[in-house]
Amino acid sequence: MTQALRLITIALGLLLLWQCIVWVSDVPKFILPGPLRVAETLISQYARIAPHAGITALEIVLGLICGTMLGGMTAISLTVFSPLRQWLMPVLIASQALPVFALAPLLTLWFGYGLISKVAMAVLIIYFPVTAAFYDGLRRIDPGWLDMARVMAGPNGPTRGSVMLRIRLPAALPAFGSGLRVATAVAPIGAVVGEWVGSSAGLGYLMLQANGRMQTDLMFAALLVLAVMALGLYALVDRGLRLVTNWQPENGYA
Amino acid sequence: MISGAASVEPTHSSIGVAVAGAGLSFAGRTIFQNVSLTLAAGEWTALLGPSGVGKTSLLRLIAGLPEDGGVTVGSVQASDGYPLAGRIAYMAQRDLLLPWLSIIDNVLIGVRLRRHGNDAKDRQKALHLLDQVGLAARAQDRPAALSGGMRQRVALARTLMEDRPLVLMDEPFSALDAVTRFRLQETAARLLSGRTVLLVTHDPSEALRLSDRIALLAGTPVQLTDAGSLPDVPIPRPLDAPGMAARAASLLQQLADQDARDTIATPGAA
Numbered sequence: 001m002t003q004a005l006r007l008i009t010i011a012l013g014l015l016l017l018w019q020c021i022v023w024v025s026d027v028p029k030f031i032l033p034g035p036l037r038v039a040e041t042l043i044s045q046y047a048r049i050a051p052h053a054g055i056t057a058l059e060i061v062l063g064l065i066c067g068t069m070l071g072g073m074t075a076i077s078l079t080v081f082s083p084l085r086q087w088l089m090p091v092l093i094a095s096q097a098l099p100v101f102a103l104a105p106l107l108t109l110w111f112g113y114g115l116i117s118k119v120a121m122a123v124l125i126i127y128f129p130v131t132a133a134f135y136d137g138l139r140r141i142d143p144g145w146l147d148m149a150r151v152m153a154g155p156n157g158p159t160r161g162s163v164m165l166r167i168r169l170p171a172a173l174p175a176f177g178s179g180l181r182v183a184t185a186v187a188p189i190g191a192v193v194g195e196w197v198g199s200s201a202g203l204g205y206l207m208l209q210a211n212g213r214m215q216t217d218l219m220f221a222a223l224l225v226l227a228v229m230a231l232g233l234y235a236l237v238d239r240g241l242r243l244v245t246n247w248q249p250e251n252g253y254a
Numbered sequence: 255m256i257s258g259a260a261s262v263e264p265t266h267s268s269i270g271v272a273v274a275g276a277g278l279s280f281a282g283r284t285i286f287q288n289v290s291l292t293l294a295a296g297e298w299t300a301l302l303g304p305s306g307v308g309k310t311s312l313l314r315l316i317a318g319l320p321e322d323g324g325v326t327v328g329s330v331q332a333s334d335g336y337p338l339a340g341r342i343a344y345m346a347q348r349d350l351l352l353p354w355l356s357i358i359d360n361v362l363i364g365v366r367l368r369r370h371g372n373d374a375k376d377r378q379k380a381l382h383l384l385d386q387v388g389l390a391a392r393a394q395d396r397p398a399a400l401s402g403g404m405r406q407r408v409a410l411a412r413t414l415m416e417d418r419p420l421v422l423m424d425e426p427f428s429a430l431d432a433v434t435r436f437r438l439q440e441t442a443a444r445l446l447s448g449r450t451v452l453l454v455t456h457d458p459s460e461a462l463r464l465s466d467r468i469a470l471l472a473g474t475p476v477q478l479t480d481a482g483s484l485p486d487v488p489i490p491r492p493l494d495a496p497g498m499a500a501r502a503a504s505l506l507q508q509l510a511d512q513d514a515r516d517t518i519a520t521p522g523a524a
Contacts, residue, residue: 151344248353
């Protein structure tokens with residue numbers, strides 16, 4: 001409750017500061033529109049912004065789902081087939097070292113101006129944090145648990161599957177959660193960058209159009225929608241992860 | 255020796271274990287070699303020694319667990335000639351409870367690792383064992399809600415759930431406070447009577463209290479010696495039984511002497 005109050009206070013304070021800067025400096029509204037003006041635009045242009053917001057949201061969510069699944073599968077494969085690590089890890093790191101912005105035109109060239117190139121971009125940006133964090137969690141497991149499982153299993157030994165399912169996966173869930181939180185925070189970057197490089201829809205496209213026509217208020221309105229979407233998605237993912245890992249003692253130490 | 259309160263009877267006939275030619279080395283440095291240890295069927299054997307002497311490594315050799323960092327050699331044979339794998343239950347110093355599972359699911363983890371799901375009979379048995387360690391009311395709690403002593407009692411119930419003829423215990427009580435340790439020793443002695451048990455410990459009174467026989471792993475070079483006959487009192491031996499205090503003192507003195515010799519000998523040794 002107090003946290004909600006604090007958030008509202010911070011938001012209102014920032015908006016007030018913004019409005020004051022506009023009043024005091026008296027900059028033209030095509031350089032910096034005030035928050036009231038942006039709110040007005042948001043309401044009046046709602047019908048125009050909404051479809052673009054929907055497309056961007058779809059790109060982000062699809063990218064998040066695909067990237068998380070791909071990253072999760074990679075992490076599990078690396079754990080199960082440990083020799084794979086020496087071959088795949090350098091590739092993984094190299095893929096992260098390349099700036100996604102540099103790849104954006106290429107992805108647009110390959111996958112076209114539609115949804116797929118943006119989803120691919122989001123996947124690229126999400127893949128590494130999810131894989132790295134989850135893989136780390138799967139490996140850094142209490143060796144005592146594995147000893148216990150080995151003694152319990154009997155003559156045939158524990159199947160890798162059952163140890164993975166009963167011990168490794170649940171133990172790695174908190175690490176997976178931190179990877180997914182980072183991924184959720186950066187996923188919108190991937191989608192919007194993709195839209196900037198080449199698209200015919202989405203909030204990134206709308207912002208680029210508005211910018212070209214000096215409709216700075218529309219640009220701010222689109223930015224606001226994007227920010228709200230990103231924060232909402234993060235809150236949703238965070239809540240879900242907390243539910244799944246509620247056995248972790250960290251809860252309550254915020 | 256069947257205590258009247260023990261209601262879990264062994265379903266396998268008890269087995270003895272013979273370890274021969276056991277050796278341990280770390281980075282080329284030999285800790286011990288050619289050690290033989292016999293665990294008599296249906297008895298508690300304590301493996302007593304100062305820390306760092308390789309007690310746990312010897313236990314891991316019997317358990318068939320890999321040694322990290324060191325190299326162990328030696329043969330381990332069950333008295334009936336069949337392999338030991340699948341007939342061992344293991345209890346460590348740490349409770350090793352899985353924090354995301356409820357208490358009862360932790361007791362059932364062995365069943366679940368071996369096959370999927372668990373039927374009502376297993377659940378019933380787990381609940382019964384939790385009742386025997388006095389924790390039936392906490393079956394649905396998570397481990398984090400329990401004290402250290404309670405958690406180790408759950409670990410004991412999990413060990414009993416495995417229902418194996420050979421039980422290997424690696425300092426299972428050493429992280430507990432004195433009173434909790436005292437009570438849990440009693441519970442363990444009662445519930446595990448009639449099984450072949452190896453108890454690794456560095457505490458002479460614990461070894462004296464619980465075991466039929468004490469094997470001393472100490473010295474330079476490290477050797478395994480039998481501590482000889484123990485006070486003729488039913489187990490768990492009361493600490494104030496005749497001869498107990500003197501015996502504990504002499505065992506402690508033996509460990510301390512050898513420890514001191516180690517410390518003095520080490521600087522001169524190559």
